[in-house]
Amino acid sequence: MIEQLQLLPGYLGAHLGLTLAALLVGIVVSVPLGILVTGSRRLEPFILGTASLIQTIPSLALLAFMVPALAALGAQSIGYLPALIGLCFYSMLPILRNTVVGLSNLDPAVTEAAQSVGMTPRQQLLRVELPLALPVIIAGIRTATVWTVGTATLSTPVGAPSLGNYIFSGLQTRNYTSVLVGCIAAAALALVLDALVRAIELGLRRRRRVLWAGSLCVLTGLALWPLTNVLRAVTIHEETTVRIGGKNFTEQYILTRILGRSITAATGRPARLIESLGSTVAFDALRRDQIDVYVDYSGTLWTTVLERADKPESRAAVIEDIRLGLQPFGVELVATLGFENAYALAMPRPQAERLHIRRVSELLPHAQAMTLGSDYEFFQRPEWTSLKQTYNLTFRELRSMDPALMYEAVRSGGVQVISAFSTDGRIASYDLRVLDDDRGAIPPYDAIILVSARFSRNNPDVINTLRSLAGRIDAARMRSMNASVDEKGLSPGEAADAFLQAQAPR
Amino acid sequence: MIELQALTRDFDKHRAVDAVSLIVAEGELLILLGGSGSGKTTTLKMINRLIEPTSGKVLLFGEDVCAMKAFELRRRIGYVFQRIGLFPHLTVAENVGITPDLLGWDRLRISARVDTLLELVELDPSVFRDRRPDALSGGQAQRVAVARALAAEPRVMLLDEPFGALDPLTRDRLQQSFLRIRRQLRLTAIFVTHDVMEAILLGDRIAVMRDGRVVQTGNARELIHSPADESIRQLISAPLRQSETAAALLRPPRGTP
Numbered sequence: 001m002i003e004q005l006q007l008l009p010g011y012l013g014a015h016l017g018l019t020l021a022a023l024l025v026g027i028v029v030s031v032p033l034g035i036l037v038t039g040s041r042r043l044e045p046f047i048l049g050t051a052s053l054i055q056t057i058p059s060l061a062l063l064a065f066m067v068p069a070l071a072a073l074g075a076q077s078i079g080y081l082p083a084l085i086g087l088c089f090y091s092m093l094p095i096l097r098n099t100v101v102g103l104s105n106l107d108p109a110v111t112e113a114a115q116s117v118g119m120t121p122r123q124q125l126l127r128v129e130l131p132l133a134l135p136v137i138i139a140g141i142r143t144a145t146v147w148t149v150g151t152a153t154l155s156t157p158v159g160a161p162s163l164g165n166y167i168f169s170g171l172q173t174r175n176y177t178s179v180l181v182g183c184i185a186a187a188a189l190a191l192v193l194d195a196l197v198r199a200i201e202l203g204l205r206r207r208r209r210v211l212w213a214g215s216l217c218v219l220t221g222l223a224l225w226p227l228t229n230v231l232r233a234v235t236i237h238e239e240t241t242v243r244i245g246g247k248n249f250t251e252q253y254i255l256t257r258i259l260g261r262s263i264t265a266a267t268g269r270p271a272r273l274i275e276s277l278g279s280t281v282a283f284d285a286l287r288r289d290q291i292d293v294y295v296d297y298s299g300t301l302w303t304t305v306l307e308r309a310d311k312p313e314s315r316a317a318v319i320e321d322i323r324l325g326l327q328p329f330g331v332e333l334v335a336t337l338g339f340e341n342a343y344a345l346a347m348p349r350p351q352a353e354r355l356h357i358r359r360v361s362e363l364l365p366h367a368q369a370m371t372l373g374s375d376y377e378f379f380q381r382p383e384w385t386s387l388k389q390t391y392n393l394t395f396r397e398l399r400s401m402d403p404a405l406m407y408e409a410v411r412s413g414g415v416q417v418i419s420a421f422s423t424d425g426r427i428a429s430y431d432l433r434v435l436d437d438d439r440g441a442i443p444p445y446d447a448i449i450l451v452s453a454r455f456s457r458n459n460p461d462v463i464n465t466l467r468s469l470a471g472r473i474d475a476a477r478m479r480s481m482n483a484s485v486d487e488k489g490l491s492p493g494e495a496a497d498a499f500l501q502a503q504a505p506r
Numbered sequence: 507m508i509e510l511q512a513l514t515r516d517f518d519k520h521r522a523v524d525a526v527s528l529i530v531a532e533g534e535l536l537i538l539l540g541g542s543g544s545g546k547t548t549t550l551k552m553i554n555r556l557i558e559p560t561s562g563k564v565l566l567f568g569e570d571v572c573a574m575k576a577f578e579l580r581r582r583i584g585y586v587f588q589r590i591g592l593f594p595h596l597t598v599a600e601n602v603g604i605t606p607d608l609l610g611w612d613r614l615r616i617s618a619r620v621d622t623l624l625e626l627v628e629l630d631p632s633v634f635r636d637r638r639p640d641a642l643s644g645g646q647a648q649r650v651a652v653a654r655a656l657a658a659e660p661r662v663m664l665l666d667e668p669f670g671a672l673d674p675l676t677r678d679r680l681q682q683s684f685l686r687i688r689r690q691l692r693l694t695a696i697f698v699t700h701d702v703m704e705a706i707l708l709g710d711r712i713a714v715m716r717d718g719r720v721v722q723t724g725n726a727r728e729l730i731h732s733p734a735d736e737s738i739r740q741l742i743s744a745p746l747r748q749s750e751t752a753a754a755l756l757r758p759p760r761g762t763p
Contacts, residue, residue, distance in 0.1 A: 107591075107594075108589075109587075109589035109590065109591035110591050110592075110593060110594070112556065112587065112589075112591055113587075113590075113591030113592070113593065113651075114591075114593070115556060115576075115580065116554060116556060116580055116585035116587075116591075117580065117581070117585075117604050117605045117608065117654065118577045118578070118579075118580040118581030118582075118605055118608050118609075118658075119577060119608060120577045123577075123608065128593055128595075131595050132593075132594065132595055205595075
């Protein structure tokens, strides 16, 4: 709990910064746009329709879409920028809609009076229409505030730290305290910001300067806090900090810390962890020099980056192909860690024994009566296609779910087979049997350390440290580290420390 | 002095006002009398350009109103209408002082002017200055609206059924106040109404409108004694007949002391 709370200022500040920036842009764009289109027979439905359409896109998808969209434009494609732009789109609709509604539902008698006393169109807008529409516009801003605080938790997978880090890493490492801290902090932040916006409105309406000016000052103060963080991040020279990327599952949370702590211990250079990245987001980030190093898996790169569909000859051949294949991307393979984390079909041991299933080919006669549970990615991946085609495999039903829930589902009998990861600590604790891929449908998945070529040239000290990790983690060790986090409630940092202590030269 | 020259307004294919020509002398109150759809409100709104004419001209003291900026024109003309239209977010004083404020008067002058006007419309400034419009009765609100229209000392006033939504007693009191104010300030005014009795009581001259045209102009006496047609005679005599009947009904029955 205390460990969680120590992270709070950083995450909360980042979350606040994103939220307020998105709201500011939302207000600055939407209110004038709303004023502009109100009453226009063509523009008003068009703009409102477009805004509603954007709103119907699931928020995670919208944020994730910003990554390739920005990459195509050559801009910074992971981290703050895609998160901010996605959130801006989200904050705009309620403000835009309420501005239009507020301005078009004014009493026509008041508008006529405003004209007849001799106001210019501009004076009508500023002295009469906007003040009268203000409560409705502010209601829109309040809706946007609450939405944006909630949606900003989804900035984590696109590489911007937020309170979502608590939630995503907590869900993956089954640390529900962490999930709870994230949710409560986000809810509290939403309430506080909402109350401040409401206070500004009340102050304006009742003409209490102290109230609205005071609330505005508090809001500005809140906005300055994350700004100082940004400034500090800018002033710390980027070249000394090593940026370590990590994907969104337990093993990766542990590996980023092992890498980071090893580098800091050996070179004295600080490490910044950029975590909970989507699988392909991490590779793109490395390629575009937005992170310096991360751990990926040979099979993943073989199928998704090299786009190979053929059956590899051996583990070593795959590594060699990748080493060569990644060069055009400006990415360098530094070392293999020594373990493999492959997609593998697994089922509860008692059933497997009863049905005499050890290999995938022995599953075939039973598969049509079984449901296969899997993470969100698997059914989209070439590994599944290859598995299906190689074995001519068909299940009764395929179900995607959160990896953490998948193990519960196979234990309770909700699904009969799952696509597990071979280093997952839960394979042992849930007493599952990993089925042997006897026809070699799935390529090997050696864990490999990747760095950008630019980083490799300029940082031989770090590269040496990373090389020293080669072959140091075997599958059993990785599985037990994963289990220590998933099952025994250690934090990823504690698991990493335990590993490094055991490795330390005596 | 206001002069309308062949003033015409079309809405789509419908001609709402058809070549209306009128002259209102300085200090005169002209009534535009007619039923709904007769074009009287459209005619009025073309004078302060709340509606732009399709053709024809409006001259205000000899100046073509379409040659002026609309907002400058309107600051010179007081305008009162049935739906009142006080600004709900402003106090009574701010409502009344709005046009002087737009004209850039200094605060003290506006404040003094507001008090004078509230007294003129028989509202105690110390009571009403800081009230919000939602704390006023219908009659009080319309008095404030009259004060607002008069704030920048216009020489011309346009009134569009200003007392139409008020109860008879309040309407009577406001009519009396208005007559007094008009004489006091020597205002030139055009007053739109469909109420014949109001037209007879307030107007120096009445222009009867029907289907977008002025069918007859004259004072009440002329209209009743030499009506242009039968329907005008009917129109003007109806309220007189009604009030005679009412008076007869109210007379004490014969034989009682």
